[in-house]
Amino acid sequence: MRTSSVAVSGLSEAPRPSRRSGRVDQLQKQVEKMLRRLRLAVIYGGNKATEGAVINPAPNARSWKSYEVVARDIAAALGRLGCRDVFVMPEDMNLGEQLRDEKIHLAWLNSGGVQGYGSTAHAPAMMEMLGIPYIGHDPLTAALLDNKHVFKRQLKALGIATAPFITWHPAEGAFNPWTHARFQNEFLGWRGDYVVKPVSGRASLNVHFVERVENVAAIAQHVYEVTQNQVLIEGYLPGREYCVAVCGPVVAHGKQLERNDGPFTFAEIERVLEPGESIFTSMDVKPISGARVRQLDDFTDSKVIDRLRELGREVFTALSLDALIRMDVRADADGNLFVLEANPKPDLKAPGEGVSSLICEGLARYDMTYDDLIYSLLADRIDAALSRGRGAPGKLMNLI
Numbered sequence: 514m515r516t517s518s519v520a521v522s523g524l525s526e527a528p529r530p531s532r533r534s535g536r537v538d539q540l541q542k543q544v545e546k547m548l549r550r551l552r553l554a555v556i557y558g559g560n561k562a563t564e565g566a567v568i569n570p571a572p573n574a575r576s577w578k579s580y581e582v583v584a585r586d587i588a589a590a591l592g593r594l595g596c597r598d599v600f601v602m603p604e605d606m607n608l609g610e611q612l613r614d615e616k617i618h619l620a621w622l623n624s625g626g627v628q629g630y631g632s633t634a635h636a637p638a639m640m641e642m643l644g645i646p647y648i649g650h651d652p653l654t655a656a657l658l659d660n661k662h663v664f665k666r667q668l669k670a671l672g673i674a675t676a677p678f679i680t681w682h683p684a685e686g687a688f689n690p691w692t693h694a695r696f697q698n699e700f701l702g703w704r705g706d707y708v709v710k711p712v713s714g715r716a717s718l719n720v721h722f723v724e725r726v727e728n729v730a731a732i733a734q735h736v737y738e739v740t741q742n743q744v745l746i747e748g749y750l751p752g753r754e755y756c757v758a759v760c761g762p763v764v765a766h767g768k769q770l771e772r773n774d775g776p777f778t779f780a781e782i783e784r785v786l787e788p789g790e791s792i793f794t795s796m797d798v799k800p801i802s803g804a805r806v807r808q809l810d811d812f813t814d815s816k817v818i819d820r821l822r823e824l825g826r827e828v829f830t831a832l833s834l835d836a837l838i839r840m841d842v843r844a845d846a847d848g849n850l851f852v853l854e855a856n857p858k859p860d861l862k863a864p865g866e867g868v869s870s871l872i873c874e875g876l877a878r879y880d881m882t883y884d885d886l887i888y889s890l891l892a893d894r895i896d897a898a899l900s901r902g903r904g905a906p907g908k909l910m911n912l913i
């Protein structure tokens with residue numbers, strides 16, 4: 514066993530550079546200075562089947578993906594932005610040791626976890642425990658956003674529109690819509706169809722459109738068998754589908770930082786559904802490309818754009834978020850918008866030959882490149898550390 518005597522390094526004794534809010538030029542100089550000295554690890558989802566990754570392999574309540582390719586895109590952008598020491602590492606049981614051995618100052622979390630329940634929260638929880646500052650949501654927020662039913666309860670409490678829903682688990686007994694009190698209550702007067710899906714999922718996997726209420730039980734049982742987790746039964750929204758991304762106020766355009774008054778909303782796009790495509794086809798089956806995304810028009814779609822921005826800012830502010838989300842939004846038959854989910858780790862695939870990501874397809878409207886987006890997320894995080902002392906910033910401060 515390796516033991517270590519670790520000197521207690523100060524959370525608070527590190528000198529804090531003086532800071533006046535709004536001094537974005539000063540922030541830019543600080544970020545650039547920091548970038549040259551920063552040792553940064555981009556972390557992707559480790560594979561439980563790899564020797565030594567975990568003690569015991571366990572089921573995945575959330576469909577697993579490594580996201581390593583995207584981690585490498587992020588790392589490459591950070592390299593182009595001037596960060597000389599960028600490492601790409603898997604999240605697994607060796608991560609703490611690797612972070613220590615490579616003397617990492619800051620982690621960029623691009624992982625949905627390795628296995629088990631609440632897996633998107635495992636990496637941030639580990640960073641909190643280790644005292645490593647990170648780019649990503651705190652563990653509670655990561656778990657909340659990745660558990661659609663918990664997020665939707667928050668939306669309901671906040672009065673933000675979301676489709677009617679209940680959760681079901683076989684421990685309650687077989688699902689019978691006619692005797693299920695919560696279902697009867699929530700769907701009172703509902704004339705539409707249904708969606709049955711995992712509470713924690715990704716890329717439309719195991720998401721089912723169900724036409725008739727008598728078919729819900731069998732599909733719910735099937736989703737349970739795949740995920741071993743609660744199942745979400747939701748009202749189907751038959752209208753158009755949109756996305757909007759939201760991040761913190763510090764944003765780069767052409768590598769120049771700007772500070773907005775509030776959260777920055779961008780990548781307002783429509784996801785193009787083909788005739789008869791009730792559920793947006795998984796990107797695992799059909800990669801995201803320009804053809805699957807419609808850029809919203811400033812003039813003809815102005816109402817939708819405004820509403821998406823409003824919803825984005827509302828969710829970001831009400832839940833006190835401080836890292837990137839991409840919200841999936843869908844309209845009912847009358848065009849009213851409802852929040853489907855907020856992805857805590859949206860796909861950040863760099864645009865390339867015939868593949869892209871929903872967020873990157875929507876950057877052009879803001880004169881932003883992929884590298885600008887990566888720079889924005891990094892600079893906003895550093896700003897939060899400098900101005901609010903967010904998350905163990907001690908050693909980061911020493912780099913300036």
Ligand SMILES: Nc1ncnc2c1ncn2[C@@H]1O[C@H](COP(=O)(O)OP(=O)(O)O)[C@@H](O)[C@H]1O
Binds near residue numbers: 714716747748791
């Ligand atoms: N209530 C709903 N009404 C209409 N379509 C839905 C609904 N819920 C999910 N979908 C469809 O399924 C897709 C995936 O659902 P979503 O909730 O975004 O989960 P995830 O992206 O994590 O798989 C959505 O992009 C949308 O096309």
Ligand SMILES: [Mg+2]
Binds near residue numbers: 716717841854
């Ligand atoms: Mg989605």
